[in-house]
Amino acid sequence: FNLILRVIKKFFPLTLLLSKVLQKVDIDLSYYYKRVADICKISKKILDDGDKEFKETFSFQKHQ
Numbered sequence: 001f002n003l004i005l006r007v008i009k010k011f012f013p014l015t016l017l018l019s020k021v022l023q024k025v026d027i028d029l030s031y032y033y034k035r036v037a038d039i040c041k042i043s044k045k046i047l048d049d050g051d052k053e054f055k056e057t058f059s060f061q062k063h064q
Contacts, residue, residue: 014039
């Protein structure tokens, strides 16, 4: 459960503002399409570094 919360904590801030903006009626979709692409790149980097992230998380839990 703690691991799931850590994943949510990592990704939620990346998507919250974008989610709110995309629910509006009058927005510049081309600008926010680029922001979605940026979030995808960041997410991919986080996933690629998953082993490192997991080790840091596990190490943190172990010392509590």
